[in-house]
Amino acid sequence: MTQSLPDAPLPPPPTPTPTPAPVRESSAIARLSRSLRGLPPAERWWGPGCGGMAGWLQRSAGALPAEDLTPRFKALLARVREGEPVLPDAAKRHQYVLVRGMLGDELPGYLLDNVQRLEQRGLEVREASVDTEGLMADNVAVLREALLDAEHFGRSVVLVGHSKGGVECTATLALHPELRRVVRAVVTLQAPYGGSSIAHDLATAPEMRRLIDFAFPLLFHGVSRSVEELSYTSRMEFIRKHPYPDGVPTVSLATSRLSRLSSLYPLERYLHDRYGYASDGMVTALDAEVPGAGVVRLDDLDHADAALRALPGLGRYHPGDLTEAMVALALDAR
Template sequence: MQPYTPLVNVSYSTTDVQNTQLFTSVPALNDAAAYLAQTTTYLTGCFTGSVEKSIPDDGKKLVAFPLERANGSQSSNCSTVVTVVDQFGDASTIPSSQNGRRTSSIGSSSQDISQPMVSTSIFQNGSSMFQGLVSRARKTILGSVKDIGWLQRAPGMPPVEDGTKRFMELLENVRNNEHKLPNTMVYLLVPGLFSNHGPLYFVNTKTCFSKMGLACHIAKIHSEASVEKNAREIKDYIEEIYWGSKKRVLLLGHSKGGVDAAAALSLYWSDLKDKVAGLALAQSPYGGSPIASDILREGQLGDYVRLRQLTEVLICKVLKGDMQALEDLTYEKRQEFLRKHPLPQEVPIVSFHTETGLAPSVLASFSHVAHAELPPIAAGQPTKVPVVMPLAAAMAACAQLLQVRYGEKSDGLVTRRDAEVPGSVVVRPERKLDHAWMVYSSMNDDQGEGDASQVCEALLTLLVEVGQKRRHEISRKDE
């Protein structure tokens, strides 16, 4: 008995192997993707080129059928249709003659053949359609796998410096009431997406700073506007603060707020270089977001569940925002913007990023996002009731999706690699914190870990030290 020969050619390129290794956590999906790549490579080859190249020379059988059986005609002409059947069961019909003149073979151009050859456009159209389906399926499977962390791979980017240890020391000092933030600066907090609909966004942090006698403001920008529009508004904010106080401004932006603040420095640095002392980005998708790209990019998951249309309705109709706000966070838009408008290298930068946890205590926690005021009972005072949401569980679900699909750690919305700004001092705490925690702390937080306002204070204190070190290095070079 001869050994079994597989019908599909298993020889494929190394590139195909790499492209199929998409789901590091699910081996079965890897195997399925590899088999799909092998099969589609073979089938695409079958549909490529002319009829001569489409039908293999080996394993062919000629089967003759009367023409009236083939086309329903009752003509007395004894023409037949020669059908070429290969080992896969595919058939190609070729008209022939039984009157003794000759039987045409594949590729012959005998004038005795009365019936026309099958048009090669059928094969070409089939090949084009099939290749389009394969390309779309590959794009869907790949998603953002090649985009995540692109800033770290880009040539010419300055290296980052790990400041986690120093940050943890400063955070411990803050928890022990050792505050080092100078009152010679003004602190501007820049919120991210949907901040206009979050009444408690950064409010606790601003209150804590004010109690320490520090001038602190929350930028009142339309968070659902485009990055360039918000950059202009932030620039105006900084100039207004500086001319009113004669103090330099220290910026802290969360999520898209960090991207907006960085864009303000990139676009208007000539106007702001004497007015800004530094920028801290907390959980900001500086390199882009796979969530935004997978929703808006053509051929991605948003196409199949109408997620793009639902997002557009939410942002444009419900929140009265601009879809450009989300589009600006896709990898394509971030790459385009940063190539044109890189951050000035002299700006002191601190990058802070985290990953969310999956412990039962995290999934069961609730975040205080707003408060409702109940009418007073009798002559009493109105009662405020906290409005809570299971944000931690939602962020954990998104983080698990990114982990399974891309093998990337994230806070639920931003991967750790995309949150690192080249040339910055990076803070990578081990503590499990989701994307919403920085502005909506959980109601059952461990008080021994420090709350969001203390984390913001430690970040800005570290930024002050980075700025002082940078100025000292510049002065030494000038000497």
């Protein structure tokens, strides 16, 4: 007789292996987050920041006073808004080179209205091919070539620079004063000529410096040192070595705003509450004035609204109107 074996329990069915999801390339934000998590903690910073530094250039011995052109600007702006011509006939003799500021390559519509307005007035306009997150020396080289190219074809140039672009316009003439012969006028729009409070704090606070050292190359393919170049320390050193040459017809737009309607309100509030600075959110009004230049001072314009069209009801100015009036002032300057 065959002995029967006891029934053995059946083994559990194998667990199905899930099909792996397709591998996706990690986003720039994810890569940045992983990079920052892998770093040792930044040094805790309780420094004074840029307290007392705004307006250092005006307080310097021998600093040339700026001429207040605000009343003339407002009269021109009113005419521009009514559709009246304000540019002289001689304006068409020049080429207009517009220079973008920091992150200008990343912002849709940046300087678009400014360029279109000048083109609508029959002017020859070109945008300089600067790297808006690059080093000043490299961008100065680009502007130098643009000026030499215009000279080769017998054209004089009006330089119009917004923010960092305005700093690079003035730096080009400071480093290459012989090119003064090519330049009819310079217009700086909210340029941190004396330095940027925000850039200074970003560059000198260890926690913030760690962020820009990783964010700039990773997100914008830029150079974090380009932020440091706009700090007060760097601007003091540059201006003392390379002062802006005399005799260049120059007008500067210096602005501030403190309004919850502003897209830059948190930065405006930060500079106001921490330092007592009147700023446009990126640059204090004092630091946007080029010594010896004509200056337009407005207290209801933030840093974005001179180069980007604001949403209806949030801004009081149109970038094209501002640019047309500022160029008219510059061409009238001697």
